[in-house]
Amino acid sequence: MLRILFLRTVNKYASKWLVLAIDLFLVCVSFFFAYAIRYNASFEFDLQHLLLQIPFVLVLACIAFALVGSYKGIVRHTGTKDAFNVFLGISIHTIFIGFALLVNGLLAIFPTFSIPISIIIIHFLLANFMMIISRFIFKAMFELVNTQVKTITNILIYGAGDSGMITYAAINRDRKNNYEIIGFLDDNPNKVNKKIDRIKIYNPDKIDAEFIEKHDIKEVIFSMPRLRSGRLLELTDKFLELNVKVKTVPTLTKWIEGDLQANQIKNVNIDDLLDRDQIEIVNPIVMSKVSGKVLLVTGAAGSIGSEIARQLTAYNPKKLILVDQSESALYDLQQEFVQLGLSNFVALVSDVRDLKRMERIFIKYQPEQVFHAAAYKHVPLMEKTPYEAIKINIMGTKHMADLSIQFGIERFVMVSTDKAVNPTNVMGATKRIAELYISCLSHAQSNTKFTITRFGNVLGSNGSVIPLFKKQIEKGGPLTVTHKEITRYFMTIPEACSLVLEAGTMGKGGEIYIFDMGKSVKIFDIAKRMIYLSGLKYPGDIDIKITGLRPGEKLYEELLADGENTTKTYHEKILIAKTNQIDFVVTKGKIEDILLELPSVNNKKLVSLMKEIVPEYISKNSEFEELDHEVSNELMN
Template identity: 35%
Template sequence: MRFKRGKLKILMFLLDAFLINFACFMALALRFDGYVPSQYIPYLLKTMPLATIAGLACFYKFDLYDRLWRFASVNEMFSVVWASTATSLLLLALTYMLQLHYPRSVYVLLWLLLTAFTGGYRFLMRVALGKRHQSLNFVKNGKDDMTNVMIIGAGDASSVVVEEFSRHPSLKRRPVALIDDDKNKLGMKIRGVPVVGTRECIPEVVLEKNVREIIIAIPSADRRDIRDIVEICNKTKCKLKILPGIYELIDDKVAVKRIRDVKIEDLLGREPVKVDLFEISSYLQNKTVMVTGGGGSIGSELCRQVARFKPKELLIYDISENSVYDLEYDLKTVFPKLRYTPIIGSVRDEKKLEDVFNKYRPDIVFHAAAHKHVPLMEQNPLEAVKNNVFGTLNLVRAADKYKTQKFILISTDKAVNPTSVMGATKRIAEIIIQIASQNSSTVFSAVRFGNVLGSRGSVVPLFKKQIESGGPVTVTHPEVIRYFMTIPEAVQLVIQAGAFAKGGEIFILDMGDPVKIDDLAKDMIRLSGLEPNQDIEIKYTGLRPGEKLFEELLLSEEGLTATKNNRIFVARPTHIDKAAFAEELEQLKNILIEEREKDFVEIIRSIVPTFKTLTQEEKSISQ
């Protein structure tokens, strides 16, 4: 029988009234071993109407009539307990005022019975309604349309996932098995779902239980474990999902809606980044923070993460209006109280920067604006110099003039022993920062790291497009290796390094183990449910102009010093002849003015002695 919502409320109201009175009678009867003494009968008749009014009022106050009891959980149980407690205490006060003196144990028995009776039938409703709903949804037209799901992990997260699938049959997922490496859990059940084996048993259990989807629900697992599990799961051809790691669950809430496809970022094999939130907050909170290149991959993530620390104002400075427009939408949605100002402009525009610094007086500057694509800058070397070198110089001068507190340059591993114009210009930018820090009240520092997964122009978006179009996936060389980080990881460490900065440092981020691009391509193909060189071809195209087989994070003359964060190091400063550097910069400026591109390599090499273009022999080897 199906009740409308209003009728169900009335029925529950009447049932509660009966159970309140029955509980009063039973409490008194139990106190006297099943017999109610005659002297308490008048008391009971006077008490029952009071108990009914008090109980129904308390139940209404605690919203016991406005809940969907089919989804009842611990919160609803506590509401019943609090409502019964309030009813018992109120009745105690009323009977004492009216001098209806019952033994004290009667009130305790009343509380226990009231909780058991009113809570009991509500949770029986949960079971009955849940079973009915499942029977309507699990079998449709006589056919079971549920997908059997295996969940990896038998902890709190998997318990929540199992419960949510049970409560929401419309998701059409039926958990049939749990996998956990803790052998003490084998044979045990979580909400009726058994723990059937360790990760080695995954293929066998998939066949036995007819599993079609696997969910990895271990938020605390490191990426090496995730990678190992994914490799085993890939053999089963099941659809593979994952519950994000703790670093993504900012509010610590586990929910089915957070389950997503496994991404290549999940397989990097490193511990999540740990940062000192107090240190970060102390230098960003209530400060005017400027991010150049604010609409780019790194810049936009910097803006999002800085916004978490409640700056006084966020200045988003970028030449691309479309990128800033997209970022604005995100900030408005996630940080509605954030005060921010989008500024469209180039770091090359010295006058524009002067006006911005004069008007807003930024306390902190994160300089992420740069030309970064190696092959493009090989073809347009003077543009790289204009943006990466003199754009940085313009910013540094403005920051120094208007007494910015901290200035953090985003640099790259390609600045170390560069073989590309882009890398050489970023190395010059680092030198500008180190020299500026020597005679300024502003703290100038740089942060150097490798590739970030998912940034514009990186291999991951390219590989995704190639896989979606059916291949081939193009890899420059089978032996090429790179350091990788996720964008959020890199940005968290950049912000943390800013807290450590005292002036002149080049911070080096621990990028973990280098990754073969060839392996990265194969992993992405497998994550798409395909096989490399069977379903999707991998094609080797040869190194591009200015590209190296491997990148370095440290110059030979630099050494590393540890910081409080075991993922951030400081490179020992190298000696720089300031007078010679100033003269060389002037020469470089003249080359730009006169557009003497033929003299470009010579002057760059004099500024960055480690700059080396690939020889013809090296280029032929790379093919």
């Protein structure tokens, strides 16, 4: 109880007047001991003379401390700067004493008043020592009581280099949390078993369950900016399975005014665990290409479209036209931009399937570049409704592309997907046909530059697996995965949208840009990591249920179709897919025919027509598999 009372008292910063009173008391004590030391502890000095000198010494001390402000520091946060202020205050105090005695000696104001120089020197040394050491004693007492009252969190810091030391210092400065740093971890064998500030450096591969239990380790903080993503993934999986929380230090650019604060150390996010390096695109050409231009973004309220719009605002466009059929989501984006103080945009509730409405928008706003992100993307839903998938993904794209040529748009960038590669479902097939239509238009003219960006799944996008897992965890599970071996390529939303903007400045038109996305990731592994990152255990707290592949769902996604290969660009992570040659006139005709027949034929006929346009479209786990069997039987006969 006394400890808690003390802690509550010192948590309210000690009054500066109390600190000044203690400092003056120590000045008196040091002055007395200066006399005692001078006279070899015999106390054979004039005590009455000493008592007359103390008020004189205290007045000069008050003046000196007031000039320096040494009593204004927060004692429980005492550091070298505070110690220097004390030293400076005592130094000025000593100079004042010497100057006063010199003036008194010359003018004989008080003939009998004098202090030996030896006393002044000893007093200077004692006062410095006592005042500085008292502050550090008070600080140590606070830390001791604080440690005993609060729950200690034992942690390890991964990285014994400069970043690790900065993290170590930031944690030591933090008084809101009670961390105890048990050790550093580092892969460098030359550092292992050495010590930093008496704290041992360990080999991370030697940390096991016994070590964690023995030292009661609760957290590991990763503080190594250049740590390979694969190594981060390996270690994170290891510590999560040991029931240890994993945190990470932000990059230098995100530090507050160049200084790392303890509250910036955050839990590792699932997008930190993609098993590949984050793709960074810094291209000043984007600024020159979009600054001062009128830009139109379709699907602007979606995950990708809204991030494209956000990134475009940073390039100072003349006008940003945001088009989406989702009223509520578009309103949210509009309010977000209003709160940011943006005024060079307009949000329009519109549908890309409505050709007349789109034409009026082009006439009124005269856009110069189009970023086409509007699409239906959910595989199971589109497998049940090919009519709607064709209408938005193919017809909507055709409307926007045709209008872009009609109105002389400089650049048209289409957002595609890896599901368009060797498609096994309706959604992927419609996106591939949309790609083909863009290729046909690009081949036929050169005024408008058409570009396609093709990438994998986006972490955190609407309807993606990450938000689904979060909801399932909140409800207590289980997490649902369609197949234990199913894998996907992943990227973050900012990465995906950076590619779209980059593509808007590259090439001559007609290219399909893809990412070198590294290795694909098992969805089952992501599910386990999300359970661990939530502070829970698998399967003890939350289980994972295998539900079976959904209609049209692939086990493995691809970024290139059969027969495609790639060429490099100036960015090592961005490649151009070299597609197979097609008959542009015939392909364009077939696409236009399917749109003409759209209102009058059933789903089976629509899918059959799509398979004619995209021969590599083979249905999987779908009612439309019978169409592939019919084709196979015809070939055999």
